Amino acid sequence: MVSMDTTxxxxxxxxLTVLGMxxxxxxxxxxxxxxxxxIDRQLREAEQENRRTEPAQAQKSSSKPTEPSTATWYAEGRRSKKLVSS
Structure with missing residues (x-):
């Protein structure tokens, strides 16, 4: 009987050890x-809130002319040099 209780x-x-692990x-x-x-729920709620507050406003382009970034300028320069050298 004692060995049965020990087993x-x-x-x-x-x-319990396996369950704990x-x-x-x-x-x-x-x-x-x-x-x-x-986080997904919060993002959905924020998006719905934005839709409710700005339904009539369309995205307007800025009247201010934009300058190309340095990366764009560099890439365009590389493209034109490639065309000239070939």
Whole structure:
């Protein structure tokens, strides 16, 4: 009778150990999923709020002329040199 109680106790200890390790492995993923869903919900709510507050305003282009960025200027210069050299 005594050995049966020891075997059951060892089995319970082993099962609880495995369950505890499983929880430790799954917990960070579960927390991340909950956090992502909360952020997605907040983004959806903010987007809906923007749609409600600005329904009639269309996107207007700026009247101010824009300057090309340095990267664009450099890339255009490289393209023109390629055409000349070939």
């Amino acid at each position: 059951r106790m060892e089995a319970l200890t082993g099962m 499983f929880v430790l492995l799954v917990l960070p993923s579960a927390i991340g999923i909950v956090r992502d869903r909360r």
